[in-house]
Amino acid sequence: MRRAVTLFLLGVLPWLTFSAWAGDGVPKPTIVIANEGKCIAPTEEMRRNHMDMLKHQRDETMRKGVRGKPASLNGCIECHAGKSTGSVIGKDHFCESCHSYAAVKLDCWDCHQPKAGFKAAGVKP
Amino acid sequence: MSNNDRRGFLAASAGLGLVAIAPGVHLMQVAQARPAGEPASKLQRWGMLVDTTKCASGCTACVSACATENGINEQVADPRQAAQWIRKIDIKDPKNGRQHSLPMMCQHCAEPPCVDVCPTGASMKRADGIVLVDRHICIGCRYCMMACPYKARSFVHQPLTQQNPEVPRGLGCVESCTLCVHRVDKGQKPACVEACPEGAMLFGDLEDPNSDIARRIAQTATTQVRADLKLNTGVRYQGI
Ligand code: SF4
Ligand code: SF4
Numbered sequence: 001m002r003r004a005v006t007l008f009l010l011g012v013l014p015w016l017t018f019s020a021w022a023g024d025g026v027p028k029p030t031i032v033i034a035n036e037g038k039c040i041a042p043t044e045e046m047r048r049n050h051m052d053m054l055k056h057q058r059d060e061t062m063r064k065g066v067r068g069k070p071a072s073l074n075g076c077i078e079c080h081a082g083k084s085t086g087s088v089i090g091k092d093h094f095c096e097s098c099h100s101y102a103a104v105k106l107d108c109w110d111c112h113q114p115k116a117g118f119k120a121a122g123v124k125p
Numbered sequence: 126m127s128n129n130d131r132r133g134f135l136a137a138s139a140g141l142g143l144v145a146i147a148p149g150v151h152l153m154q155v156a157q158a159r160p161a162g163e164p165a166s167k168l169q170r171w172g173m174l175v176d177t178t179k180c181a182s183g184c185t186a187c188v189s190a191c192a193t194e195n196g197i198n199e200q201v202a203d204p205r206q207a208a209q210w211i212r213k214i215d216i217k218d219p220k221n222g223r224q225h226s227l228p229m230m231c232q233h234c235a236e237p238p239c240v241d242v243c244p245t246g247a248s249m250k251r252a253d254g255i256v257l258v259d260r261h262i263c264i265g266c267r268y269c270m271m272a273c274p275y276k277a278r279s280f281v282h283q284p285l286t287q288q289n290p291e292v293p294r295g296l297g298c299v300e301s302c303t304l305c306v307h308r309v310d311k312g313q314k315p316a317c318v319e320a321c322p323e324g325a326m327l328f329g330d331l332e333d334p335n336s337d338i339a340r341r342i343a344q345t346a347t348t349q350v351r352a353d354l355k356l357n358t359g360v361r362y363q364g365i
Contacts, residue, residue, distance in 0.1 A: 060164075062259050065251055067310050068161025074290050111260050111295035113196075113288040120289040122193030123200075 029101035030092050035079040040070040050076075073112055081116035089114045158312035170235075170254035171304055172331040172359035173318065174338050174347060175227055179325035182215055182226035190320030191230075194305060196289035201282065209279040210302045211317060216365070225365050228317065228326070231256055231277040231302035232350065233359035239269035239278065239301075248299075254331075254359050255306050260298040269299055274351050277301045304359075331359065 039046060041053075053071040060066040080094035081087055088095040089109055099106050113120075159165070191211045192198065201207050211230040217223070233256050239248045240256065247263035250256045258269070258278075270278045278301040285295050291307040294300050305315035313319075318326040329338035341347070347361040 065165030120196030
């Protein structure tokens with residue numbers, strides 16, 4: 001399944017990059033980056049490989065306890081959270097705009113907090 | 126599993142060599158953030174010692190601190206579905222009336238049954254002894270909940286949106302005390318240990334003979350709950 005998603009992305013994203021070819025009349029995702037220019041790799045590389053970078057780091061961190069590496073999901077959120085909501089999800093926000101355009105379902109946010117600098121409150125007794 | 130054991134054995138033997146060459150190495154590792162990029166080490170085993178003679182009945186400071194730290198803030202429809210990261214238990218010996226109050230949470234077993242039964246490898250023990258659920262591959266079957274003798278695990282039954290960024294948790298996965306792994310990796314103590322007003326909880330490295338916890342365990346009578354199961358728990362109790 002993941003392979004299929006990756007192959008699909010590899011197919012779609014280069015096309016997005018050169019989507020000027022598509023000419024007018026083709027809707028494109030609006031991608032707003034709140035803090036531009038601080039990315040850990042060039043845009044082209046991120047577009048193609050962000051899923052592999054994140055997945056690799058996810059396993060390294062979760063299973064081996066490696067912390068402080070650049071490809072961290074919370075690190076992404078810090079820069080990419082939209083200015084209006086502080087989140088990377090929601091219409092026109094960084095992750096969701098492109099993923100809904102490419103019809104690739106994201107389940108990161110079932111567990112991960114999509115808002116930058118969010119402070120959770122506790123209520124248990 | 127057998128693969129993990131073999132890897133563990135290799136790491137342990139390498140570790141022993143290191144200790145013999147540099148006996149001071151342990152001392153430097155305690156209560157320090159692990160440098161960026163370094164994995165958790167087999168040379169450490171994080172554990173906790175709870176002094177039940179100090180733990181006050183009715184006090185839930187550790188439970189609240191855990192909820193705040195880990196973003197456990199959802200209202201559940203049925204109390205039986207509530208998260209069970211840590212809870213207070215009052216016990217009484219019916220023969221002599223002796224009473225104790227104590228916090229119960231994942232005991233971070235060295236031989237964790239939750240890891241044995243997990244069909245996907247989601248339930249896992251990190252090199253430094255912290256037992257975790259890798260939610261990325263947890264299928265929510267809940268075998269581990271049934272296998273845990275301490276009822277230390279619970280299942281998230283509803284969508285969550287108020288997670289702490291450092292503590293991802295969500296619908297369809299099993300969860301339990303992480304020993305505040307995100308704090309421990311920064312060189313901090315678990316939230317419950319820090320919050321206990323009686324100083325009844327001691328956190329540290331069981332593998333370091335110079336740590337407070339290892340010294341206390343070497344000097345005083347401590348108990349592993351259900352020691353008969355031979356799970357070699359990382360959480361120990363004193364006074365029960
Ligand atoms: S106490 Fe339960 S959840 Fe924790 S390691 Fe042991 S079996 Fe697993
Ligand atoms: S609920 Fe998740 S962690 Fe527990 S046994 Fe099933 S897959 Fe493993």
